[in-house]
Amino acid sequence: MTNSAVISVTGLGKSFGKLEVLRGIDLDLMPGEVLGVIGPSGSGKSTLIRCLNMMEVPSSGTIRFKGREVSPRFRGRGEAIGTGELRRKVGMVFQHFNLFPHLTVLANVTAGPIKVLGEPRGEVEARAMDLLGQVGLADKARAYPAHLSGGQKQRVAIARALAMRPEVLLLDEVTSALDPELVGEVLAVIRRLADTGMTMVLVTHEMGFAADVASRVLFMEGGRIAEQGSAEDILRKPESERLRAFLARFHA
Amino acid sequence: MTYHWDFYTVMQSFDLLVWGVWTTFLYTVGSIAIGVVVGAASCYARISRFWWLRLISRSYQELFRCTPLLVQILWAYYALPMLLGISISNATAGLLTLSLYVGSFYAEIFRGGILAIDKGQREASAAIGMSGLQSMRYVILPQAVKNMLPAFINQSVIQLKNTSLLYAISIAELTYMTSVVTSETYRPLEAYSLAAVLYFAMLFPLTQVADHFERRMRRSD
Numbered sequence: 369m370t371n372s373a374v375i376s377v378t379g380l381g382k383s384f385g386k387l388e389v390l391r392g393i394d395l396d397l398m399p400g401e402v403l404g405v406i407g408p409s410g411s412g413k414s415t416l417i418r419c420l421n422m423m424e425v426p427s428s429g430t431i432r433f434k435g436r437e438v439s440p441r442f443r444g445r446g447e448a449i450g451t452g453e454l455r456r457k458v459g460m461v462f463q464h465f466n467l468f469p470h471l472t473v474l475a476n477v478t479a480g481p482i483k484v485l486g487e488p489r490g491e492v493e494a495r496a497m498d499l500l501g502q503v504g505l506a507d508k509a510r511a512y513p514a515h516l517s518g519g520q521k522q523r524v525a526i527a528r529a530l531a532m533r534p535e536v537l538l539l540d541e542v543t544s545a546l547d548p549e550l551v552g553e554v555l556a557v558i559r560r561l562a563d564t565g566m567t568m569v570l571v572t573h574e575m576g577f578a579a580d581v582a583s584r585v586l587f588m589e590g591g592r593i594a595e596q597g598s599a600e601d602i603l604r605k606p607e608s609e610r611l612r613a614f615l616a617r618f619h620a
Numbered sequence: 621m622t623y624h625w626d627f628y629t630v631m632q633s634f635d636l637l638v639w640g641v642w643t644t645f646l647y648t649v650g651s652i653a654i655g656v657v658v659g660a661a662s663c664y665a666r667i668s669r670f671w672w673l674r675l676i677s678r679s680y681q682e683l684f685r686c687t688p689l690l691v692q693i694l695w696a697y698y699a700l701p702m703l704l705g706i707s708i709s710n711a712t713a714g715l716l717t718l719s720l721y722v723g724s725f726y727a728e729i730f731r732g733g734i735l736a737i738d739k740g741q742r743e744a745s746a747a748i749g750m751s752g753l754q755s756m757r758y759v760i761l762p763q764a765v766k767n768m769l770p771a772f773i774n775q776s777v778i779q780l781k782n783t784s785l786l787y788a789i790s791i792a793e794l795t796y797m798t799s800v801v802t803s804e805t806y807r808p809l810e811a812y813s814l815a816a817v818l819y820f821a822m823l824f825p826l827t828q829v830a831d832h833f834e835r836r837m838r839r840s841d
Contacts, residue, residue, distance in 0.1 A: 442752070466738070466744035
């Protein structure tokens, strides 16, 4: 099916040795959509999101970015898009932030546009300061990551991803490593991003947040999409027994 | 029995020792420079995705790490020319062996430094579209170099001391020159004591630099 999906996944499978982590995933991510992915640990949700920017190379199936098949190589061949170009357009934020500890906050944010996109430093720094302002960290531009709290680090990581002006943002359990009192500040940033129409995939354990921000929610189990639908349907009116049981643990 | 120290006689030949210090210095710097290049290449080969590159690199490293340097030097000077049917000067044999020897150790120091960097760093740099080379240059190496520095300096300190083995193939480094001075003056005690002092004077500042980096690293952790 050729369609207007930004990312289109068909028959995606991933195995680590004998362990089958993903089995036959089909998925279309539409522009402006905020897709929440929930499920028990080991259900394959992190692997799925990591396949979307080829951080994990799928064992089977295809991924298309705007209709172009994604190649696992850095440079694509022919019509195929390589990981280098793909990742310029599909940003990712990690559970453990992975900021560059030897660079200042500002340099973390500007590294991609300057080194990868080759944009002029002055312009990039102005934009980076603007982004840091948006995530409430303009005053930390000259600080090093070691001097930031977890929540601050994650907001810098989001600014770093946004500095590339991605068309899609992948958020892999971005609040799971944070102290509970720091989760809110990160979610607020993501909330605002969603309001600007950013296309996002969001693997999360924050059910309330998923309900609030996601336009569609996938429930994954055993490497498959077990149930999907609007956030309202999935989280408030779950159909399967498994999903009910899964949600019950969170509402408890 | 009181020994009558006589540094005066030995000092008459001090210019020979200075020449020895200079030669030692040149062989150290030269072999470290070549060793860094060889070590970097070998390290790169060992983390490459081609098995045959890994095999070649691994074999080279084990060969040089598991045989005594003195044997390597003698082999390069006396045996290698016979095998190849060409003549190799003692300078070439000496510099080559020292370089390959230290390179095999540097390779492992470099590799350890790179592998110690969290894989999240590689992923984060890839996630903003960096190529493997860009990631290495802008993200991995700047952090890895800091980790490598103490071990690198230690190995280089050992390297300077190892140049004394070039004595065996008559290269005019400090130990060899000391033996020359000894045979001229019949003053081994003074001559070798002076040689020890000269080695110490060259190396002590280096070990202090290594300690400095090690302390600074601990602080930043």
